Amino acid sequence: MKSKLVLSLLALGIAGTASAQIKPEDAIKWRQSGYGFMAWNMARIKMNVEGQFNKEEVIKAANAIQAVANSGMGALYLPGTDKGTGWEETRAKSNIWTEKEKLTKAGGAFNMAANEMAKVAATGDAAAVKAQFGKLSETCKGCHDDFKAKR
Amino acid sequence: MKSKLVLSLLALGIAGTASAQIKPEDAIKWRQSGYGFMAWNMARIKMNVEGQFNKEEVIKAANAIQAVANSGMGALYLPGTDKGTGWEETRAKSNIWTEKEKLTKAGGAFNMAANEMAKVAATGDAAAVKAQFGKLSETCKGCHDDFKAKR
Numbered sequence: 001m002k003s004k005l006v007l008s009l010l011a012l013g014i015a016g017t018a019s020a021q022i023k024p025e026d027a028i029k030w031r032q033s034g035y036g037f038m039a040w041n042m043a044r045i046k047m048n049v050e051g052q053f054n055k056e057e058v059i060k061a062a063n064a065i066q067a068v069a070n071s072g073m074g075a076l077y078l079p080g081t082d083k084g085t086g087w088e089e090t091r092a093k094s095n096i097w098t099e100k101e102k103l104t105k106a107g108g109a110f111n112m113a114a115n116e117m118a119k120v121a122a123t124g125d126a127a128a129v130k131a132q133f134g135k136l137s138e139t140c141k142g143c144h145d146d147f148k149a150k151r
Numbered sequence: 152m153k154s155k156l157v158l159s160l161l162a163l164g165i166a167g168t169a170s171a172q173i174k175p176e177d178a179i180k181w182r183q184s185g186y187g188f189m190a191w192n193m194a195r196i197k198m199n200v201e202g203q204f205n206k207e208e209v210i211k212a213a214n215a216i217q218a219v220a221n222s223g224m225g226a227l228y229l230p231g232t233d234k235g236t237g238w239e240e241t242r243a244k245s246n247i248w249t250e251k252e253k254l255t256k257a258g259g260a261f262n263m264a265a266n267e268m269a270k271v272a273a274t275g276d277a278a279a280v281k282a283q284f285g286k287l288s289e290t291c292k293g294c295h296d297d298f299k300a301k302r
Contacts, residue, residue, distance in 0.1 A: 021198055030191035036184025036238070037219065040177075040227070047172055060223050067218030068188065072211050076191070087187070087238035 024078060029086030031076040034068050036087075041065045042140070045117075045133050048126075055124040062114075062121035062129075065136075069114035074107065091149040103147065110139040175229055180237030182227040185219050187238075192216045193291070196268075196284050199277075206275040213272035213280075216287075220265035225258065242300040254298065261290040 041061040048058050082094040096103055113136040120132040192212040199209050233245040247254055264287040271283040 021202075022194075026191075026194075029187055030194075032238075033184045033187025033191065036180055037188045040181035040184065041222070043173075043177075051172075057223070060221065064218050064222040067215045070211065071192065071215040072208070087183075 022076070022078065024081050024084050025086055027076040027078050027081050027086075028084050028090045028092075031073055031092075032086045032088065032090075034071070034073050034076075038065050038068050042133075042137070045121075045129065049130040049133055053126040053129075055121075058124075058129055059118075059121045062118045066114050066118040069111050091151075093147050093149050096147050099146075103143075106139070106143040106146065109142060110136075113139045173227070173229060175232050175235050176237055178227040178229045178232050178237075179235050179241045179243075182224055182243075183237045183239065183241075185222070185224050185227075189216050189219050193284075193288070196272075196280065200281040200284055204277040204280075206272075209275075209280055210269075210272045213269045217265050217269040220262050242302070244298050244300055247298050250297075254294075257290070257294040257297065261287075261294060264290045 041064045044061040045058055048054055048061075077092065077096055079097065081090065082092050082097065084090055113132070117129075117132050117136050120128050123129075192215045195212040196209055199205055199212075228243065228247055230248065232241065233243050233248065235241055264283070268280075268283050268287050271279050274280075
């Protein structure tokens with residue numbers, strides 16, 4: 001029975017073993033946590049480019065964002081979790097599960113921008129950090145506009 | 152006035168520019184997010200050592216935990232945020248702000264264990280991952296026992 005469930009999740013393109021054991025409310029809470037953690041790190045970079053620039057702090061923040069971007073959070077979008085409550089009611093729109101091509105494109109753009117952000121942060125060049133931060137923010141917005149419900 | 156606030160925060164050992172602009176409720180929400188994001192990644196490693204071991208997934212999870220551990224979340228423990236609500240009411244105990252030596256020791260142990268977890272994950276050695284996961288979990292517990300209120 002369990003292996004059947006794993007197989008059907010695999011067929012849906014969801015990573016097998018792990019996801020099969022995740023409760024929907026945990027999946028929603030964990031993905032909200034990932035975004036919440038990124039929100040802090042985006043805010044940190046913003047404060048640094050708008051105020052006193054601290055290279056080390058920007059590096060930490062950019063590395064944190066990069067790690068979240070590369071963590072494979074897509075696995076937390078279990079079938080059926082367009083409804084449900086983690087820390088709060090999910091705002092994931094149901095087209096996440098239907099507009100795969102568009103989603104992959106938006107996710108890929110974010111991923112590339114996050115990896116680039118970490119590289120740029122390492123240089124300590126405040127102007128370049130500011131420019132890349134703008135590009136990265138655009139990729140967040142790109143996904144939110146299409147796939148995240150407004151409050 | 153603002154620079155006075157920054158100076159007094161610096162005197163308290165809180166990173167200046169950035170923290171001075173952070174709202175208490177955001178600081179609480181962001182640190183809860185960091186722990187929530189780690190909870191997912193700890194759960195992932197656990198599922199992998201208990202079930203089918205997927206090296207790549209364990210690496211992603213360990214890297215994510217390492218990035219959180221090195222992100223400098225201590226900056227989110229603003230004075231006064233032993234009370235307040237982020238995603239939920241904080242369970243941070245007030246001795247976080249008074250038992251500095253003990254806290255630094257507990258935090259340092261977690262940090263070392265998280266960095267080691269990422270190294271061990273990279274080897275793909277399931278038994279070693281399991282052993283290091285146990286050590287890492289102990290360091291989480293070490294902090295929670297002393298500094299996090301029970302539900």
